[in-house]
Amino acid sequence: MWKDYSRSFIKNSRASSVSIMVAAFIASLFLSFLCCMFYNFWVYEVEKIIIEEGGWQGRITGIAHEEDILTIQNFANVEKAIVNEELSTDQETVADVYFRNARTIFQDMPLIVRQLGLEDDAASYHLLLLSRYLIHDPQDETPPLLMTFYLVVLLLLSLSLILVIHNSFAVSMNARVHQFGIFSSIGATPGQIRTCLMQEAAVLCAAPVMVGILLGIALSYVTKQGIEIIGADMPGRYNINFSYHPAIFAVTLLVSFLTVLFSAWIPARKLSRMTPLDAIRGTGGLKLKKKKHSPVLSLLFGTEGELAGNALKAQKKTLRTSTLSLTLSFLGFTMMLCFFALTDLSTKYTYFEKYQDVWDIMATVKNTKIEDFGLTQALAETEGVNDLVIYQKAEALIPVPEEAISPELASLGGPQAVAGSSISSAEGSWLVKAPIVIMNDDAFMRYCEQLGITPRLDGTIMLNQFWDSLNSNFRHRKMIPFIKENLDSAVLRNKDGSSETADIPILGYTGEAPGLREEYDDYTLVQFIPLSLWEKVKEQTGEPQKDTYIRILAEKGAALDELNALEDRILQLVSASYEAESENRVEEKITNDRILSSYKLIIGSFCTLLAVIGIANVFSYTLGFLRQRKRELAQYMSVGLTPAGIRKLFCIEALVIAGRPVLITLPLTVFFIIFTTKASFLEPLEVLPEIPVSIIAAFSLAIFAFVGLAYYIGGKKMLGCSLADSLRDDSMA
Structure with a gap:
């Protein structure tokens, strides 16, 4: 089948092939970029903490004998124990303890101090460093969850990127069910069709995925260098080299290719459960097993609202992917903005406003x-x-x-x-x-x-x-x-x-x-x-x-x-x-504002990336969705629906598709703001002015605008088709 069909299909169906290749390239590029940037931010945070506070994980105070250091080192999970010369005195020794597996530190440290005959409060923990490895004190009711929050956002974005590839394959393969039904009727087995689709997926996506991953690495390197240039003059910032771990490449490559293969395997599995006759007959338009009334749409928009409601319900499974993708992008965008807005507010109250009349210059004599x-x-x-x-x-x-x-x-x-x-x-x-x-x-x-x-x-x-x-x-x-x-x-x-x-x-x-x-x-x-x-x-x-x-x-x-x-x-x-060093309060405030501006620039770029991800999903789905509906719309026009009615139908569908992510995200964002406001013990009237409502509103309008643009492009093409040809052509590929 590869020689007889797949190669010629790829060659002659350039629009469909290019759509899949672009989706694979965009998804792998952004996935590689996000993972790489997250890893570098994590490395910077860890290295900064180690430089400023040391790399110790546990600390024991009150050691009286040098033999106790050997006792600590003899514990199986202890990598090394070092005397802290700065904190030790003539009366007692302080030991910094490093563990092979830090995840058991809160079980091991109490055992060690008891073995030494010390009280439990002799043990202390490097909680900030441990939190960067997602290790938290089980007794702490409010552990630091910054890294957990970043990981959740990263996973949401990665899932959204994976859906970009899935959307492109779903649209392309659904349009070819009729053709695969014909192949099945002349003797092609489901296994042959599945193999054919896998081969197509591998050929179309191998190069874009590899190029996307490599360009993602390059883009993250350039971005990190830009951040270093912006923050070069900021005090307290360290120049830490760009880092890349082979595991990032392996994960990005594996996720991209598994997504490609899974997306190609879904329609093949679907075909294996269909009879050839069902496959040949199944592409004549959108079908519902049972027509469902859409009271809200019909009340607001009349007949066109009812038709739009049934069309959207008929494609409910396909729409789930697009809605989920755009919702994840929008949710990640709004939550990140609100999170940093609340962080800025908390810093302002707990530091700059608190100490603005207390000091102007602080000098430390070493x-x-x-x-x-x-x-x-x-x-x-x-x-x-x-x-x-x-x-x-x-x-x-x-x-x-x-x-x-x-x-x-x-x-x-x-x-x-x-x-x-x-x-x-x-x-x-x-x-x-x-x-x-x-x-x-x-x-x-x-x-x-x-x-x-x-x-x-x-x-x-x-x-x-x-x-x-x-x-x-x-x-x-x-x-x-x-x-x-x-x-x-x-x-x-x-x-x-x-x-x-x-x-x-x-x-x-x-x-x-x-x-x-x-x-x-x-x-x-x-x-x-x-x-x-x-x-x-x-x-x-x-x-x-x-x-x-x-x-x-x-x-x-x-x-x-x-x-x-x-x-x-x-x-x-x-x-x-x-030996001395000094700080200037006003200069520090200016520096802090510059740092926040840099963060906002980075977040703004990040939000632009989120917008591109969501919009790519919208176009990937919407344009392919409209191509499959020529026969359905031709039938509407044959019974008297005018081109103006078709346009109204498209507008209603675009409104629903764009409105769902907004209606889902905004309540979740409000809940997130309420939750974080209560967790931070801030007053709602203090928080509300800090929420970037205008930016969120602009993002919402951009969703509506781009969904509308996708429908405009697809609708213009369809309304230019011949009514007779659309009714006569059963393939609609």
């Missing part, structure tokens, strides 16, 4: 203790500095007697009822984490005056607040007092568990932290102490973190160039004696 920093006075006298705070952070523990818990917290069931395992008890007291913020003396005195506390340098100011997570959310926190405000002193313990303590007078309690760019852990009692006091108690409370921070507020209303000049003066002064 590997320097605050007591060793000698430029405090010089910085305070620098031109343009309005307010200066120099601070360092440390960690300690504070025992809180059960009777000292505030009545508000006690009414909720106590600290553990709200905070769970974040707070432990020992010997009738709650052992609470007490982060220490060591401030230069002048800044601490100003903080005392701000709170109405008599300025002194021999005590601590305690941030006495506790998040009532039972009755509020992280976005709109309800804070209650942690302890009764009748204690005269706080006993700070070294976090390494030693018996040494420091008894520090409490100067006052507050619910208002000083203006620092800091986030404090939930369920802690933060201590703000002056440098003079720290120098007396540091031996009992333990080593501070290695870096010292400089927070500067400029004169109110300072312009960007003034802030840049001030930042240069500060960095020049500090860098002469110390």
Whole structure:
């Protein structure tokens, strides 16, 4: 059959062959591009996290002996355990643990720390890195789902691309059922017909699929280089080389060819179940086993609406593919836009608006203790500095007697009822984490005056607040007092568990932290102490973190160039004696806006790709669908339906085909927005202005426009055909 039929059919039916080849090329091109870009984004995210935070997966704190490192390494799933020199102290060792199979880390780490004789809280996890491998803490009720979301969108788009190929084959093969029926009547077996179709599919699609995959790789490389150029000047961005994994090529090639073969096999299977006579008679037009009334269409459009409804129902199975493809494209498009709109809104609230009056310039002095920093006075006298705070952070523990818990917290069931395992008890007291913020003396005195506390340098100011997570959310926190405000002193313990303590007078309690760019852990009692006091108690409370921070507020209303000049003066002064780096709030906001603009450019290009995918499906289906209906429409015209009526019929069908994806997608998008808004604890009135309604509306109109264009092209061709020829010709190929 190949020599006698298939080769001549491909040669003489160029329109049908080209349609299949183009569909295979477009689908494999976009499938290769999407998979390749997703892989590179994933590689960039992983590499960035490893560069900034390290590639460790688990971390164990409190190791006392070097032999414990060997004990960790002897676990079967542990690849290696390395001492973290930066975090380790003379009293305790911190080990970074790497696993061969990280998916069992949440089962293995508790076993390891118990083997070492440590408490469960000695183990910590690199949750951000693990989330990029889709590994989440089973105890976390709200795990990060960013990668999962991207994968779902990728799968939806891939399915839509697969349907491009399927649509082209379905249209072409359905038009040839009559011809295959004739072959079957003269002795061709279903097996021969199936083999013939497979050969045609392989010949038509082999080259387009391979070329599409290779061009998809090239397009993704060019796109990544463009992104690198756009983001070249952005701080915090890393130049990571283009990556490509052989598995991507294998998956793309396998999916493309399986789709081609499956799409070609479907009509052959259908023919094997038909008698030759049914196959020969089965192409005379659209047929319904039972005519069904379309009340909505007939009410709105009359007779033409009823005819359009029956035509669409007769092709319901074929229409499912086109509707699903376009719906998936539109759904992926709208969900991606809404997701990034909500992300932008959340970042604006939680960072830039929160800290806009807190700092203008932040400098980090590397590997320097605050007591060793000698430029405090010089910085305070620098031109343009309005307010200066120099601070360092440390960690300690504070025992809180059960009777000292505030009545508000006690009414909720106590600290553990709200905070769970974040707070432990020992010997009738709650052992609470007490982060220490060591401030230069002048800044601490100003903080005392701000709170109405008599300025002194021999005590601590305690941030006495506790998040009532039972009755509020992280976005709109309800804070209650942690302890009764009748204690005269706080006993700070070294976090390494030693018996040494420091008894520090409490100067006052507050619910208002000083203006620092800091986030404090939930369920802690933060201590703000002056440098003079720290120098007396540091031996009992333990080593501070290695870096010292400089927070500067400029004169109110300072312009960007003034802030840049001030930042240069500060960095020049500090860098002469110390290793330092700095940030400028306004510059960072501008950089963030540039990053968002770059993201929007990428998303816009991505959305254009989605539009092309959906429109390719529409044209693939609609043009082929109309070619099969010459006889049906000729019959309508023979009983009096005018060309104007045919045009109205086409308009109704186009409206339904384009309207279904929109009507399906918009409610799902609304549900997605409601769900993410509730999950983010944002207010609906805050979210609504951020939803890109105009872009979604433009995409919807584009769907209607392109479906209408496809019907216009196909209808114009059909209305130019001879009525007699259409009624006489049974093949309609």
